[in-house]
Amino acid sequence: MRVIIRENADGASQYAAQYIIKRINAFAPTPEKPFVLGLPTGSSPEFIYKYLVQGYKAGEISFANVVTFNMDEYVGLPEEHPESYHSFMYKHFFAHIDINPANVHILNGNAPDLAAECANYEQQIAQAGGIDLFLGGIGPDGHIAFNEPGSSLRSRTRVKTLAEDTIRANSRFFGGDLSQVPKQALTVGVQTVMDAREVLLIVLGANKALALAKTIEGSVSQMWTASALQTHEHATIVCDDAATDEMLVKTVKYFKSIEQVSWEQETAKATPPQRSRAKVDNWRGTLKELRIDTDKKQAGQEDGELTPDSMSSRLMDSAIAMNDKKMDDFIADRMGSRVSTFAA
Numbered sequence: 001m002r003v004i005i006r007e008n009a010d011g012a013s014q015y016a017a018q019y020i021i022k023r024i025n026a027f028a029p030t031p032e033k034p035f036v037l038g039l040p041t042g043s044s045p046e047f048i049y050k051y052l053v054q055g056y057k058a059g060e061i062s063f064a065n066v067v068t069f070n071m072d073e074y075v076g077l078p079e080e081h082p083e084s085y086h087s088f089m090y091k092h093f094f095a096h097i098d099i100n101p102a103n104v105h106i107l108n109g110n111a112p113d114l115a116a117e118c119a120n121y122e123q124q125i126a127q128a129g130g131i132d133l134f135l136g137g138i139g140p141d142g143h144i145a146f147n148e149p150g151s152s153l154r155s156r157t158r159v160k161t162l163a164e165d166t167i168r169a170n171s172r173f174f175g176g177d178l179s180q181v182p183k184q185a186l187t188v189g190v191q192t193v194m195d196a197r198e199v200l201l202i203v204l205g206a207n208k209a210l211a212l213a214k215t216i217e218g219s220v221s222q223m224w225t226a227s228a229l230q231t232h233e234h235a236t237i238v239c240d241d242a243a244t245d246e247m248l249v250k251t252v253k254y255f256k257s258i259e260q261v262s263w264e265q266e267t268a269k270a271t272p273p274q275r276s277r278a279k280v281d282n283w284r285g286t287l288k289e290l291r292i293d294t295d296k297k298q299a300g301q302e303d304g305e306l307t308p309d310s311m312s313s314r315l316m317d318s319a320i321a322m323n324d325k326k327m328d329d330f331i332a333d334r335m336g337s338r339v340s341t342f343a344a
């Protein structure tokens with residue numbers, strides 16, 4: 001799992017939007033081979049949608065060959081209700097991009113047979129070739145989609161009764177009136193999310209801090225269903241500083257250092273160090289001197305150690321040692337001491 005921490009919601013959302021744009025563009029989707037994107041609702045992804053729309057308007061991305069599957073929808077709420085997830089998605093995203101409406105999939109919470117609707121949704125995902133990237137958020141109780149605490153980590157799309165915490169949390173969208181919040185929803189399962197080739201979670205704000213700590217530092221548990229992502233091979237969590245409030249300082253530093261090291265490596269790869277002509281000449285001169293010294297030593301039969309070969313392997317050894325030192329500083333020591341802190 002990778003954890004990307006930004007100072008605020010805006011920085012985290014920009015990162016996530018850029019990440020999605022890069023992934024879709026790298027995939028180079030076609031009508032025959034579309035990119036399949038899983039999508040969430042809620043306040044957390046709103047800025048991401050804003051930046052994706054901006055990217056589309058700036059010509060950085062097209063959604064013409066993107067197929068989408070939303071995570072969930074309330075049961076019994078008319079599609080045209082302003083708080084239905086259908087309305088949310090059109091208002092914040094679909095109405096502003098070049099997506100083909102036939103490529104948009106959102107569960108129908110008013111279907112006459114809800115179980116059949118859910119089974120059909122799983123089938124549609126499979127027919128589309130599976131989800132390439134599932135973007136998600138989490139609830140304050142650590143739920144992913146509407147997989148409330150106690151949901152099977154192997155669950156699939158189904159009807160779920162909402163937890164009281166979630167009804168309370170979502171009442172803000174219904175004028176604070178708990179009685180107006182639907183009590184059931186259709187939701188993809190934890191396993192449906194886990195089946196995606198890649199998962200990207202956006203987690204913002206101090207009210208998600210406990211859920212985020214449990215998701216990252218806790219054990220994999222049905223009580224914090226987002227924690228299942230610990231076993232996903234390509235999971236990334238993008239969060240703001242406030243959301244890390246309940247995490248160990250060491251954990252936060254650890255993930256920040258990992259990002260720093262990988263950023264340095266990417267930068268180094270993208271911009272190989274430029275050597276000035278003077279420096280190159282200097283370097284050649286040094287090599288020449290080394291060779292002369294070596295020849296002298298060999299001629300004098302003092303020892304056979306300082307041959308050009310052994311010198312180059314010695315240089316290589318010290319480079320490896322430096323590298324190890326760097327990695328130790330950033331990774332092993334910190335994680336090692338974290339483990340011993342836990343053990344103590």
Ligand SMILES: N[C@@H]1[C@@H](O)[C@H](O)[C@@H](COP(=O)(O)O)O[C@@H]1O
Binds near residue numbers: 043071
């Ligand atoms: N079903 C949705 C989840 O998919 C979402 O992650 C969660 C968090 O929403 P918000 O980002 O508004 O806190 O809300 C709802 O419960």
